[in-house]
Amino acid sequence: MIRVFVTITLLLFVLPSFAQSTAAPVQAEQVLFLGPLPAFASDSLHQSGKAKEQRQQLLRLLERQPVPVAGRTVELFGQRLQWRQLTPTEAAAAGPGVWFAQLQQDAFFKGRLEVTGVKAAQLYLNFQAKNGSSTELALATGWQQLLIFTDGRKDDDEVLLQVTSSNEVPAAFRLAAKEPVNNRLLTNAETITQLALSPDTNWMLLSFSGRSDVSDTQLQRTELRDVSRNQVQRSWSGQVLSRAAFSPDNQWLSYMANNTLWLMNLNTGELRSLLENQTGLGSYRWAPDSNSIVLQWTEADTSLQQSKAKMYRALEDRWRGHRDISRLFQLDIASGLVRVLTTDRRSSVLSDIRPDGNALLYTQRVNDRTTPPHASSALFELDLTTLQSREIGTFAHLNQVLYHRDQLLVVAGPNFAGGAGVNLPSDDYIANDYDGQLYLMDKNGEHIQPLSKDFHPAISSVAVNARGQVIAQVSEGDRSALYSVDTNRQRFQKLALSLDVIERFELANDRGATVLAVGSGVATPQQLELIRPGQRRSTVLHSSAALYQHIQLGEVRDFHVENPQGDRIEGRYYLPPDFDASKKYPTIVYYYGGTTTVNRQFTGRYPFHHWAANGYIVYVVQPRGTIGYGQRFSALHVNAWGKYTADDIIYATERFVAEHDFVDGKRLGNIGASYGGFMTMYLATQTDLFAASTSHAGISALSSYWGQGWWGFLYSGIASRDSFPWNNHELYVGQSPLYMADKINTPLLLITGDSDVNVPAGESQQMFTALKLLGREVALVEIPGEDHHIIDREKRYVWWDHLLAWFDKHLKDQPDWWQHLSH
Numbered sequence: 001m002i003r004v005f006v007t008i009t010l011l012l013f014v015l016p017s018f019a020q021s022t023a024a025p026v027q028a029e030q031v032l033f034l035g036p037l038p039a040f041a042s043d044s045l046h047q048s049g050k051a052k053e054q055r056q057q058l059l060r061l062l063e064r065q066p067v068p069v070a071g072r073t074v075e076l077f078g079q080r081l082q083w084r085q086l087t088p089t090e091a092a093a094a095g096p097g098v099w100f101a102q103l104q105q106d107a108f109f110k111g112r113l114e115v116t117g118v119k120a121a122q123l124y125l126n127f128q129a130k131n132g133s134s135t136e137l138a139l140a141t142g143w144q145q146l147l148i149f150t151d152g153r154k155d156d157d158e159v160l161l162q163v164t165s166s167n168e169v170p171a172a173f174r175l176a177a178k179e180p181v182n183n184r185l186l187t188n189a190e191t192i193t194q195l196a197l198s199p200d201t202n203w204m205l206l207s208f209s210g211r212s213d214v215s216d217t218q219l220q221r222t223e224l225r226d227v228s229r230n231q232v233q234r235s236w237s238g239q240v241l242s243r244a245a246f247s248p249d250n251q252w253l254s255y256m257a258n259n260t261l262w263l264m265n266l267n268t269g270e271l272r273s274l275l276e277n278q279t280g281l282g283s284y285r286w287a288p289d290s291n292s293i294v295l296q297w298t299e300a301d302t303s304l305q306q307s308k309a310k311m312y313r314a315l316e317d318r319w320r321g322h323r324d325i326s327r328l329f330q331l332d333i334a335s336g337l338v339r340v341l342t343t344d345r346r347s348s349v350l351s352d353i354r355p356d357g358n359a360l361l362y363t364q365r366v367n368d369r370t371t372p373p374h375a376s377s378a379l380f381e382l383d384l385t386t387l388q389s390r391e392i393g394t395f396a397h398l399n400q401v402l403y404h405r406d407q408l409l410v411v412a413g414p415n416f417a418g419g420a421g422v423n424l425p426s427d428d429y430i431a432n433d434y435d436g437q438l439y440l441m442d443k444n445g446e447h448i449q450p451l452s453k454d455f456h457p458a459i460s461s462v463a464v465n466a467r468g469q470v471i472a473q474v475s476e477g478d479r480s481a482l483y484s485v486d487t488n489r490q491r492f493q494k495l496a497l498s499l500d501v502i503e504r505f506e507l508a509n510d511r512g513a514t515v516l517a518v519g520s521g522v523a524t525p526q527q528l529e530l531i532r533p534g535q536r537r538s539t540v541l542h543s544s545a546a547l548y549q550h551i552q553l554g555e556v557r558d559f560h561v562e563n564p565q566g567d568r569i570e571g572r573y574y575l576p577p578d579f580d581a582s583k584k585y586p587t588i589v590y591y592y593g594g595t596t597t598v599n600r601q602f603t604g605r606y607p608f609h610h611w612a613a614n615g616y617i618v619y620v621v622q623p624r625g626t627i628g629y630g631q632r633f634s635a636l637h638v639n640a641w642g643k644y645t646a647d648d649i650i651y652a653t654e655r656f657v658a659e660h661d662f663v664d665g666k667r668l669g670n671i672g673a674s675y676g677g678f679m680t681m682y683l684a685t686q687t688d689l690f691a692a693s694t695s696h697a698g699i700s701a702l703s704s705y706w707g708q709g710w711w712g713f714l715y716s717g718i719a720s721r722d723s724f725p726w727n728n729h730e731l732y733v734g735q736s737p738l739y740m741a742d743k744i745n746t747p748l749l750l751i752t753g754d755s756d757v758n759v760p761a762g763e764s765q766q767m768f769t770a771l772k773l774l775g776r777e778v779a780l781v782e783i784p785g786e787d788h789h790i791i792d793r794e795k796r797y798v799w800w801d802h803l804l805a806w807f808d809k810h811l812k813d814q815p816d817w818w819q820h821l822s823h
Contacts, residue, residue, distance in 0.1 A: 025162040028101055028173035031148075032068045032083045033090075035097020037076070041151050042120035055149060058098070059127055059214045062147070067550045068100045069177045085175070088161045092118045092153035099148040103163060105171040106615075108808070108817030109139045112166070117159035119151035126184075127213045137163070138820060140801060141614055141808065143180065167816050178552040180577050180613035183800055184213060186603045187793055189547045191526050194222070196253075197506035197516040198246040199466070201227055203266060204506075204516060205244045205253065206528070206542070211793070224253065227530070230541050234269065243283060248466065248509070249290040252333075256281060261295075263333070274336055282326060285350060288357040288466070291333055294341070296350055298326040314367060315374075318710050320757075328362060330384070341382060342389075351379075352402045355466060359383050361401055361408070366394055373397070373433065373717030379445065393445035397433045401441075402464045404487065409470065410439040411459050413718075414631060416448075417441075423453040423631050432634040433718045434595045435627045436460055438472065440487060451490050457481070458627035458634070463507040471495075471507050471515055471533075475628040477570055478597040478620075482517060484533035495531050497538050500524070500600035516541075520602035522556045522572065552577045554612045559619070561655045567633065569652050571621040572600070574612040579662075586667035586811035587617040589653050589690070593645040594675025595637045595719070597626045605789060606673070607800070614804055615812070617663055619656050623648035638721055639728075641702060641735040642682040649679070650687050666691065667811040671803065673697055674759060674788065681737035681767060684744040692810030694749040694803055697759045697788055700738040700767040702731065710757045741770035747777040749806040751799065753786030779806070779822075 038044065040058065045051035065074065070085040083100065084091075091099055103113070103125075114134035115121045121133035124147040153159060163171050190210030197204050207222040222241045224234040244255040246266075253264045254274075261275040261284075274293075275281060284295035301323035304310055316322045326347040329338050342348040344364065351361040363377040377398040380389045397413030413433025414421040421437035436459035438452040452459055457474035462485070464470050470485040472492070480501045483492040499519035503526075508514040512532040520526045525544035531537075554575040561569050576585070588611055592598050598620050603609070608618045622629075623645040625637030636644045649670075657665040669692045672680045677698020684693055699705040703725045706712045716723075725732045733739050748771065750764040764780055771778035781802050783795050790799045805817035 025160075025164040026171055026173065028088060028161040030085055030087055030175065031091050031161065031173075032070060032100040032175060033086045033094055033097055034068070034074060034081055034083050034100070036095035037081075037097045038095070039077075040098070040149060041096040042149075043151075055122070056214055059124065059147070060212060062098075063127060063212060063214050067177065067179055069175075088115075089117075089153075089159040092150065092159045095152045097150065097152075099146075099150065099161070100175075101146045101161065102174045102176060103139075103144040103146055103171060104174050105139060105141065105169055107141055107169045107812070107814045108167075108805070108820060109137060109165060109169045109171055110167040110816070110820070111137050111164050111169075111171065113137055113146075113163045115148055115150075115161045117154055117157040118148075119154045120149070122149040124148070140817060141804070141814075142182070143174070169816070177550070179550050181548070181551050181553060181607075181609045182613070183607060183610050183797055185548075185551070186607050186610060187211065187796065188213065189525070189544060190219070191544065192518045192528060192542065194242065194244060195504060195506060195516060195518055195528070196244040196246055197227075197508050197514070198250050198266075199248055199509035200250045201508045201510050201514045202250065203227060203233075203246060203253070204541075205241075205246075205255075207241055207244070227541075245284070245286060247286050247290040248288050251290065254284075254286070254293065261293075261331075274331060274333070275338075283350065284331075285353050287330075287353055288355055293331045293333065294350055294353060294360060295329055295331060296326045296348075297329050298324050298347075300324050315713060316367070318757075328360075328382075341384075341387065348380075351400070354403050358385060361403065363398070363401070368396070371396065372721045373714055375714060375717075381443070392443065395445075399436060400461055402462065404440070404464050404470065405468050406443070408441045408443060408445075409462060409464060409487070410441050410448075411436050411462055412439060413437065420448045421450045421453055424635055425632060429632060429635040430638040430721050431631060432595060432625075432627065432637050434458070434637075435631055435634040436475075438462065438485070451485070451487060452492075453631075455492055456628070456630040457483075463505070465507050465513060466509040467511065467513070469507070469513040469533075471505070471513065473502055473505065475597065475599075477628050478572070478599050478622055479628075480519070480599055482515060484513065493533060495533060495538075496536055497529050497531055498524070498540075499527060499529065503601075522600040522602070523553055525602050553609055554579055559656060559659075561652050563624075563648055563651050567624055567648075568629075569621065569623060569648050570629075571619060571652060571656070573620070573656070574608045574618040576612050576615055576617070581662050583662060584664040584667075585615065585617045585662055586669065586807070587619055587657075587663050588807060588811075589619045589621065589649065589656075589668060589670040590676075591621050591623060591645075591649055591670075591672050591679060592674070592676040593623055593625060593637075593642075593649075593672065593679045595625055595627055595634065597622050597628055605796075606671075610800070611804065614808075616807070617660075619653070621649055621652045623652070637719060639719075639723055639731060641720070641731060642679060643735070645679055646683055646686050649683060650689060653689060669693065669807045669811050671696070675699070677759070678737070681744075681748070682735070684746045684748055685737050685740035686743075688745055690746050692749070692807055693746045694751065694806060695764070695767075696751050696803075697753065697756055698750065698763060698767075699759055700763045701736045703733075703736070704766070705759060705763060706732075708760050708762065738767055738770060741767065741776075742774055744771060744774075744776055747806075747810055749779050749781070749802070751781040751802060752783070753788060753790060754782040754784055755786060756788045758788040 068083045073080045123130040188211040193209045194207035209220045222236040223232045241255045280298035282296035328341040346364045348362045353360045366376045376396045378394045379392040382389045397416045400411040402409045414431035422431045438459045440449040457476035460473045462472045472483045482495040500521040502519040505517040518528045528542035529538040554577045559571045627634045670690045671694040673696035677695035680695035706716045752761045752764045768780040790796045808814040809818040
C-alpha cells in the first residue's frame with residue numbers, strides 16, 4: 001500500500017537521483033506515471049462538480065494497493081494501465097495522469113516542493129492535498145509519498161519536479177519496491193477486534209477495524225464464517241457489533257449494536273431484537289439450555305447532576321461511575337421478558353452460570369481498609385429457582401472464578417486464602433499478587449487446592465467448556481501463551497500456536513477442545529489460528545501479512561544476561577532495516593518494571609519497529625520484579641520501587657553496549673511509561689549512563705501517587721504491601737525521584753496526558769518544577785484531553801513525534817525537529 005513514511009530504509013530498488021545539495025534544488029530524474037487518464041483531466045473533473053470526490057476515489061484505490069513499481073498494473077473501467085518509469089518531461093508529454101515518487105530525508109526537513117511545466121498540477125503528500133503546484137514542507141525524518149495529478153505538459157515550459165532545503169538537510173527523490181514500516185500503517189492496518197466461536201466449532205464471528213487516510217474514515221466490518229471452509233456466510237458494515245456470543249445449542253448468534261441486543265437464527269438468518277435502545281447494557285452469558293441470557297444492566301447515578309459540591313462517600317468515589325449500580329437480570333429468549341436477579345445497592349458482577357443452569361456465581365466489591373490490597377470480593381451463589389443467594393466467602397486477590405465439575409476453579413494471587421498459593425524460598429520475600437495462580441476450591445469456599453505453585457508462568461485467565469476441559473492464558477516471560485490444564489494431575493500442556501502474544505481466545509465444547517486464538521509475534525503481524533490440545537501445529541485462518549508485504553522490517557534478536565545475583569535478565573533488540581554492523585548506532589533502551597513484561601506483540605503504544613526504522617537500535621529489557629518468571633522473581637517488585645529494577649536495567653545496558661560494537665555507548669537514550677516512567681526518573685538519580693531520557697506518565701513522588709492516583713492506594717496495596725507514608729519514610733521518600741532531583745543531570749522529557757487519572761499530570765509537573773529551579777535541561781509536554789493512554793489517533797502521532805524528536809536532538813545531534821515542535 002502507499003502509506004505515510006516517517007522512517008529510513010534499505011532500498012531494494014532505487015532509481016538514480018541528482019546529487020544532493022543543501023543550497024541548490026534537488027530534481028527528480030524519473031517518476032512513475034499512470035495514464036493517460038482523460039477522465040481525471042481538470043476540465044472533465046470541473047464539469048462533473050465532484051472533482052474532489054473523483055480524485056479521492058482514485059487515491060483510495062491506490063491506498064489499498066501495493067506501492068507502485070514499474071510494470072505493476074491498475075485496472076480502471078475495464079482497462080489495465082501500467083505504471084511506467086519516465087522522466088518528468090516524458091510523463092508530462094504522456095498526457096493527463098498521475099505521477100508517483102518518494103521523497104527521502106535523513107533528518108527533519110524544511111523546504112519547498114514544486115512541480116513546473118505541467119498544467120493543472122495538484123500535489124498530494126502522504127495522501128494529503130497541498131495547494132497547487134508547490135508547497136512548503138516541514139517533514140519528519142524518513143520517507144514521504146508524493147502523488148501528482150496533472151493535465152500534461154504546459155506549452156514549452158521546462159518540466160521539473162524539485163525540492164529545495166531551507167535548513168541544510170539534504171533530500172532526494174527515490175523509487176523503491178520495499179518500504180520501511182511507518183506510524184500510520186501501524187495504526188491504520190486492519191486488525192481483528194472481536195472473535196467468537198460456536199460451541200460446535202461450525203461458526204466463527206470476526207470483527208475487523210482499519211482506517212483510510214484518504215477518506216479520513218474508520219472502516220469497520222464483521223463477518224460470520226463457516227469454520228471448516230473458512231468462508232464468509234454473512235457480513236455487516238456500517239455498524240459496530242460488540243459482545244458477540246453463540247448460544248450453547250448452536251442455534252443463535254447474539255450481539256449488541258446501537259444499544260440493542262440482537263439475535264440471529266443461524267439456520268434461517270432471521271434477525272430479531274431482544275432489548276431495544278437501552279442504555280447501560282453490559283456483559284452477558286447464555287444459560288446452558290439456551291433459553292435465557294443473564295446480563296449486567298447498570299443504573300446510572302444522577303445524584304450529582306444538579307449538585308454544586310461533591311462529598312466523598314469512599315476512596316473509590318473519585319472513580320468515574322463509582323456510584324452507578326450494576327445488577328443482574330435474566331432475559332427470557334422466547335418472550336423477551338426480563339426479571340431482576342440481584343437487588344442490592346452494591347454492584348454485582350456475573351462470574352459464571354452452573355452447567356445445569358440452576359445457579360450462578362457473582363461477586364460484589366467489599367472495601368477492606370485494614371488489610372492490603374484494601375478491597376476484597378464477596379463471592380455468592382444464586383439459586384435461579386428460588387432466587388436466594390448464599391455467600392460462599394469474602395476473598396482478597398480474587399481475579400476470576402468459574403464452575404468446574406463439582407468444584408470452583410479460581411484465578412487469584414499467591415496470597416489468596418491466607419497464602420495458599422505462595423511458593424517462595426523464605427519469609428524474607430513478600431508474594432506479588434499480580435503473579436496469578438490457579439486453584440480448585442470447594443463450593444463452600446473452605447477447601448482450597450493450589451494447582452500452579454510449581455508452574456512459573458503467571459495465570460492471566462482461564463476458560464472452561466461444557467465438558468470441563470480447561471484452557472489457561474498465561475504470561476510466560478515476554479510471551480503470552482495458552483496451556484491445556486489437567487486439574488486432576490496438575491499438569492500444563494502448552495498449545496503449539498505460532499503466536500508470541502495471544503490477544504484473545506475462544507474455547508469450544510467439542511471433545512477435542514478446539515481453541516480459536518488471535519495474536520501476533522515480534523515480527524509477525526496479527527494472525528488468527530485454530531488448534532486443539534495435542535496438535536503439533538495450528539491452522540492459520542486469517543493473516544494480516546498481506547498488509548505488510550511491501551514492508552521491510554529490521555531483524556529482532558534476543559539478548560539475555562545473568563546479573564551479579566545469578567538471575568537471568570531477558571531482553572531483545574530491534575535493528576534498523578538497513579542495518580550495517582560496521583556502523584555505530586544510537587540506542588533507545590525501553591522497559592516497564594511495573595510487574596508485567598514488555599511483551600512481543602507486533603505493534604502497540606510504543607512502536608519499536610518504527611523507532612528502529614528511524615535509525616535506532618531499540619533494546620527492550622525485562623528486569624526483576626516482573627511476573628512470568630516465577631514467584632521469587634516477581635516478589636522483588638514488592639516494597640522495592642526501583643531498587644532491583646534499576647540495577648538490572650543499568651547492568652544489562654552496560655553489558656549490551658560492551659558486547660555489541662555497533663552500539664554507540666555515548667548515545668544511549670531510555671524511556672518508560674507509567675511505572676516505567678517512574679523508573680526513568682529514578683534511573684536519572686542513579687546513573688549518568690544515558691544521554692537523554694523520556695518519562696511518559698511517570699510517578700515522581702510515591703506519596704502523591706498513592707493518595708491522588710485513582711488506583712494509587714490499590715496498586716500500592718500490592719506493590720507497597722503494608723507500607724504507608726507514615727510507617728515507611730525510607731520507601732516513600734527515599735525511593736521517590738522528586739526528593740533526589742538534585743542528582744539528575746540527564747536531559748529529561750516529561751510527557752503526559754493532561755487528563756490522566758491513573759498517574760495524574762501533577763507527577764510530571766512537580767518534577768518539571770524541581771528541575772527548572774535546579775537549572776537542569778527538562779521539557780514537559782502535555783497532551784490535551786488524553787488520559788493515561790494516548791488514544792486519539794492524531795494526538796498519538798504528535799506524542800510519538802515528540803519522543804523521537806527529543807532523542808534525535810540528543811542522540812543524533814539533530815535539533816531541528818525538536819525546535820520546530822517547540823515553537
